[in-house]
Every structure is written in structure tokens, then in C-alpha cells.
Amino acid sequence: MGRKLLIHNDKVPGINTYEVYRAHGGYASVEKALKTMQPDQVTDEVKKSGLRGRGGAGFPTGMKWSFLAKPEGVPRYLVCNADESEPGTFKDRYLMEKIPHALIEGMITSSFALGAKTSYIYIRGEYFYVARIVEAAIAEAYAAGWLGKNILGTDFSHDCYVQVGGGAYICGEETALLESLEGKRGNPRIKPPFPAVAGLWGCPTVVNNVETIAAVVPIVNMGGEEYAKIGVGKSTGTKLISASGHINKPGVYEIELGITVEEFIYSEEYCGGIRNGKKLKAVVAGGSSVPILPTELILKTAKGEPRLMTYESLSDGGFLTGTMLGSGGFIAMDEDTSIVKNLFTFSRFYHHESCGQCSPCREGTGWMEKILKKFLDGTANESDVDLLWDIQSKIEGKTICPLGEAAAWPVAAAIRHFKHEFIEIAQKKKFVDISHYDRLNKIRA
Amino acid sequence: MSSQVHGAQKFDSAKRAETVFSEEAMKTAQTIISRYPEGKQKSALLPILHLAQAEFGGWLSPETMDYVASILKIRPVEVFEVASFYTMYNLKPMGKCVLEVCQTSSCWLNGAEDIVKYIEKKLNIKVGETTKDGMFSLKVAECLGSCGTAPMLQCGASYHENLTYEKVDAILETYKNEGRLRSYTDLDYKNTL
Numbered sequence: 001m002g003r004k005l006l007i008h009n010d011k012v013p014g015i016n017t018y019e020v021y022r023a024h025g026g027y028a029s030v031e032k033a034l035k036t037m038q039p040d041q042v043t044d045e046v047k048k049s050g051l052r053g054r055g056g057a058g059f060p061t062g063m064k065w066s067f068l069a070k071p072e073g074v075p076r077y078l079v080c081n082a083d084e085s086e087p088g089t090f091k092d093r094y095l096m097e098k099i100p101h102a103l104i105e106g107m108i109t110s111s112f113a114l115g116a117k118t119s120y121i122y123i124r125g126e127y128f129y130v131a132r133i134v135e136a137a138i139a140e141a142y143a144a145g146w147l148g149k150n151i152l153g154t155d156f157s158h159d160c161y162v163q164v165g166g167g168a169y170i171c172g173e174e175t176a177l178l179e180s181l182e183g184k185r186g187n188p189r190i191k192p193p194f195p196a197v198a199g200l201w202g203c204p205t206v207v208n209n210v211e212t213i214a215a216v217v218p219i220v221n222m223g224g225e226e227y228a229k230i231g232v233g234k235s236t237g238t239k240l241i242s243a244s245g246h247i248n249k250p251g252v253y254e255i256e257l258g259i260t261v262e263e264f265i266y267s268e269e270y271c272g273g274i275r276n277g278k279k280l281k282a283v284v285a286g287g288s289s290v291p292i293l294p295t296e297l298i299l300k301t302a303k304g305e306p307r308l309m310t311y312e313s314l315s316d317g318g319f320l321t322g323t324m325l326g327s328g329g330f331i332a333m334d335e336d337t338s339i340v341k342n343l344f345t346f347s348r349f350y351h352h353e354s355c356g357q358c359s360p361c362r363e364g365t366g367w368m369e370k371i372l373k374k375f376l377d378g379t380a381n382e383s384d385v386d387l388l389w390d391i392q393s394k395i396e397g398k399t400i401c402p403l404g405e406a407a408a409w410p411v412a413a414a415i416r417h418f419k420h421e422f423i424e425i426a427q428k429k430k431f432v433d434i435s436h437y438d439r440l441n442k443i444r445a
Numbered sequence: 446m447s448s449q450v451h452g453a454q455k456f457d458s459a460k461r462a463e464t465v466f467s468e469e470a471m472k473t474a475q476t477i478i479s480r481y482p483e484g485k486q487k488s489a490l491l492p493i494l495h496l497a498q499a500e501f502g503g504w505l506s507p508e509t510m511d512y513v514a515s516i517l518k519i520r521p522v523e524v525f526e527v528a529s530f531y532t533m534y535n536l537k538p539m540g541k542c543v544l545e546v547c548q549t550s551s552c553w554l555n556g557a558e559d560i561v562k563y564i565e566k567k568l569n570i571k572v573g574e575t576t577k578d579g580m581f582s583l584k585v586a587e588c589l590g591s592c593g594t595a596p597m598l599q600c601g602a603s604y605h606e607n608l609t610y611e612k613v614d615a616i617l618e619t620y621k622n623e624g625r626l627r628s629y630t631d632l633d634y635k636n637t638l
Contacts, residue, residue, distance in 0.1 A: 126586075147466050161480040166532070183517075
């Protein structure tokens with residue numbers, strides 16, 4: 001069994017309540033930080049831990065914190081990005097629903113480090129019921145004195161609020177999230193200035209993912225150096241993986257970074273193998289944006305080494321033969337899956353979610369969806385594969401925010417590794433969906 | 446203001462005069478506004494639009510948006526540009542229960558299309574339509590963060606996961622018997638796994 005630091009108590013009855021959470025050692029990091037540490041010492045521990053942003057980009061958290069501008073007399077803010085919308089990702093929902101106090105504890109400890117008197121948790125609107133759970137936990141934390149004025153009798157005061165979104169994937173991009181938090185459309189801002197200098201209402205702001213903030217709790221409790229001992233190289237600590245698709249045991253798993261992909265897919269501790277004795281065909285390892293890989297490349301790198309669940313190993317080989325850890329949204333597909341149709345669901349998604357600010361993304365995502373629809377309708381030509389390739393290559397790097405890349409990469413990777421499927425449909429002028437929906441079919445029988 | 450047009454919907458001054466939050470909703474609105482610094486009350490727009498949608502029949506009429514603008518002391522167009530950007534706000538009347546079936550990758554891999562077809566047949570409507578009795582509207586949604594418990598549908602605040610045809614039957618039956626508007630802001634979410 002790997003070590004768990006974030007959801008080790010998720011099966012404890014009542015862990016969503018303050019009393020039970022506290023009885024299991026909750027809020028110790030706040031006590032330790034406020035009573036025995038200076039704010040910069042907390043940031044130093046986070047730096048030493050090697051923690052990297054768990055939302056998908058993997059940027060070192062301690063470094064992000066150290067960029068925060070601290071002009072006199074200007075409020076600073078911590079904003080938690082709980083706008084989890086990357087297809088294949090549902091770990092933040094799990095964490096907030098099961099152990100809401102872990103997030104709130106992390107918000108308080110992190111805010112102390114950053115000198116933020118106010119923080120906001122921006123939760124995607126569809127998770128309204130999760131927002132209710134987090135709000136109830138915040139109320140408990142106020143009642144127990146962990147939020148409000150002069151926490152633990154120190155001169156640190158802090159208020160934490162929940163804000164719900166309105167349904168827009170783009171608000172997971174940090175500057176779009178800030179726009180949305182200001183009551184506007186979720187149009188990403190041009191950077192610089194970065195939020196660390198001019199963020200919420202123009203004030204210095206740090207935006208961190210739910211899991212990142214929750215990870216600050218064990219880091220402060222055990223010390224950054226101890227935390228960094230878990231994992232491999234620059235992939236330190238544990239990571240929540242959302243596992244879905246054609247596996248025996250879908251769900252949220254906390255792994256030590258560094259286990260092999262093979263163990264993750266096939267061991268009983270995690271996914272438990274592919275359903276119905278089918279063979280694995282392909283994996284999207286880090287949420288819909290990252291390149292899809294065929295079985296042989298997800299289990300082993302092009303050099304023939306076992307692929308590990310780390311930032312570095314998953315990206316080994318670049319985009320030619322590798323992928324990314326991303327948000328940890330792990331979607332496994334069995335041998336009967338149509339890669340073309342799965343890609344269509346991704347492209348439809350990105351077209352729907354493009355904010356419309358930049359033309360390469362606004363127009364390009366629509367064209368890609370339309371061309372892929374031609375494949376499903378059996379009206380595509382072989383030249384449409386080249387057209388798709390051409391369009392995706394003209395989106396990457398030409399947009400304000402990374403949604404452009406996120407839309408382009410899955411298309412490029414599907415063509416790179418599964419071009420024969422596109423060609424076959426174009427030649428036969430017919431698309432046959434042989435994907436079996438076994439769960440539903442079983443009920444039909 | 447009487448000539449103001451939001452999308453296809455005409456602005457009605459008489460209806461606007463009747464559009465006022467209940468005392469309880471107003472209290473909730475004030476609590477939301479108090480979360481932001483003075484002068485930054487526009488930040489409360491998204492949560493207050495959810496509240497207004499639940500209060501005023503499950504959609505945002507031009508009159509409702511105008512009312513929300515007056516509460517937040519912003520221009521009506523600032524409300525409309527936000528309401529029209531996000532998918533959770535309805536700019537036309539909907540059924541009392543809006544069924545949103547997730548159709549992205551993991552849900553598709555697990556049969557979301559069959560769930561959509563099943564509901565279409567059962568309710569005799571297509572995606573985007575509302576039943577004649579005004580009870581149900583059917584929509585498709587992009588990834589709702591329920592990939593490990595696919596297929597799923599959302600109705601108001603409730604997540605219905607690991608769907609089967611039998612579960613869909615039971616959900617529709619329950620909602621039909623209750624017969625009331627279901628909103629994202631509902632406290633009594635009925636999640637099923």
C-alpha cells in the first residue's frame with residue numbers, strides 16, 4: 001500500500017464534520033503555522049516539498065507563492081480554483097465532498113503564509129451541492145474559532161467564502177476565473193500582468209487548485225523535506241488520480257508519484273484491470289487535453305522503460321511518443337473503442353467551451369468538430385485527415401489562454417497514433433460504432 | 446426601458462414591477478453581497494443570478510435580469526452579457542425539471558447516448574425540447590465531473606450517477622409525482638449512486 005496524505009481518512013464515518021475531522025488530527029497545520037512559524041517559513045516548507053500545482057500545469061507552488069507582490073496597504077487574496085471541469089477529472093469534487101475541512105484547513109494555513117486576510121473558493125456551478133457541503137464546513141470552522149478574528153489568539157484574522165460559477169470550463173483558467181469572480185464573462189486576461197501582481201480586483205492574488213491547497217496541510221505537518229522524500233525526482237508527494245472509462249474499479253485514488261502505469265491500471269489496489277476481460281486500447285492519462293497514447297506507449301516509453309506515474313516519465317518522448325500527467329484525469333479505453341468517436345466528444349466539448357475571444361480557437365474548434373462529425377456520418381474523405389492536422393497546428397500557440405492548445409493536442413495525438421482508423425472510415429465511407437455499453441446492455445438482456 | 450429587448454424576449458414594464466425577491470431571498474442576496482469588499486458588489490452577480498433563476502420560475506426573463514441589475518447597481522447589459530455566457534442560466538422558459546445528460550468522453554464510453562435516446566423515447570421529446578405538460582426539459586451537458594460514476598444526469602442540485610434505464614424510470618417518476626420546480630440552489634439534493 002502506498003502512503004496517503006490527502007484522503008487517508010475518507011472512509012471514516014462523519015469525517016465531513018468538524019468534530020470527527022478534528023479528532024483525527026485536523027487543523028494541526030494551522031496550530032503549527034500560526035503558533036510556531038513565520039509566514040515565510042511556511043512558504044519555505046512548501047518550496048522544499050517540491051509541490052507542483054495539481055490542477056494540471058504542474059508549476060512549482062512555492063515559487064508561485066514567492067512571486068506574490070506585497071505592496072503596503074494593498075490587500076492580497078488567495079483564490080482556490082475548484083472549477084474542476086477537465087473531462088475525466090473528478091478528484092476535487094471527491095475531496096471537497098468527503099473531507100471539506102481538509103480544503104478549509106489548507107486555505108487558512110496557505111493564507112497565513114501569503115498574508116491574505118480574505119480567500120475565496122470558486123466552485124463550478126454544477127457542483128452546487130458540493131458548495132453547500134463546503135459552506136457548512138466553513139460555518140463549523142468559524143464556530144470553532146479557526147476562521148474570523150484573531151485566530152488562536154494571534155493577530156492573524158481570516159475570512160473564507162465560497163463563490164459558485166455559472167457553468168463554463170474556461171473559468172478553470174486562472175485569469176478567466178478571476179474575471180468570473182468579479183461578476184463578468186469568463187474571458188481570460190492577457191498576461192502579464194500575472195495574478196501575483198494584479199489579480200482579483202487588481203490586487204496581488206494567488207490562485208491554486210483544491211488538491212494543491214489541501215497538500216499544504218501534510219507539508220506543514222511533516223515538513224517539506226519529509227514530503228519531498230515521497231515520489232521520484234521532481235515529482236514529489238502524492239497525487240489524486242481520477243480513474244474512469246473501461247476499468248473494473250473507477251474512482252479517485254491517491255498514489256505515491258512514481259508507481260508504474262501498469263500497476264495503476266492492473267493492480268487490485270487501483271483500477272483492477274480492464275472490464276470484461278477486454279484488452280486495453282488507449283489511455284488519456286491526464287484529462288482530455290493531454291495526448292492520447294496507445295497501450296504500448298502508455299505502459300512503456302519509446303525507449304522501452306516502464307512508464308511511471310510522474311510528471312517526467314509521462315512526458316518522456318515529448319508529444320511524439322509521450323503525454324502529460326495533467327490534472328490526473330485517467331481515462332482508459334478498451335479494444336472496442338472508436339478513437340475517432342472519442343475524439344469527437346472531446347472536440348465537441350472544446351467547441352462548446354471556447355470563450356470566443358481568439359479567432360483561431362473560436363473558429364478552429366468549430367471546424368474540427370464539424371470535420372470529425374463527417375467521419376461519424378461516413379461522409380469524410382482521406383484528405384480530411386490532413387485538413388484536421390492542418391487546423392490543429394494553426395491553433396497551438398496562437399491564443400491568449402491554453403484552451404487553444406487543449407483543443408489542438410487531442411486531435412494531433414489521435415491522428416499521430418491512430419491515423420489508420422480515420423483512413424479506414426474515410427475509405428469505407430461508413431462509420432460503425434462497435435463500442436459496447438456493457439452496463440446498459442446487461443440490463444437490457 | 447420598455448423597448449429593451451433581450452434576445453427574442455421582450456421587456457415588459459408591468460412584469461418588471463412585479464419582479465421582487467421574497468424577504469428570505471433578499472436576505473440571502475444581502476449575505477452574498479456582504480462577502481465582497483465595498484464597491485465590488487458586482488462580484489455577487491453569478492450567485493445572485495442562480496438565486497433569481499430559482500425564485501422566478503427557472504429562467505431569467507429580461508425583467509428578472511433588470512431587477513438583478515438594480516439590486517447590484519449595475520447596468521442591465523452587464524447582467525445579460527454574463528447570463529448569456531454561462532450554460533447554467535436559462536434565457537427562455539424551461540420545464541420544471543431540466544434533465545442534463547453528460548455526453549463527454551467517459552460518459553459516452555459508458556452509454557450516455559443510449560440514456561439520451563431512452564429519455565427521448567420515454568418523454569416523447571428531443572434534446573432541447575420540453576414536454577407538453579411543462580414538467581421536463583431535456584438537455585445534453587459537457588463533462589459534469591462524474592466520470593467515475595458514468596453515465597449520469599444532473600437535475601437541479603442533484604447528481605444521478607451510474608445510471609441504468611430502471612434508475613431513469615425511478616427518477617422521472619419521483620420528480621413527476623413531486624411536480625415542483627427543481628433548481629441548482631435546492632437544499633434537498635437527491636443524489637443517487
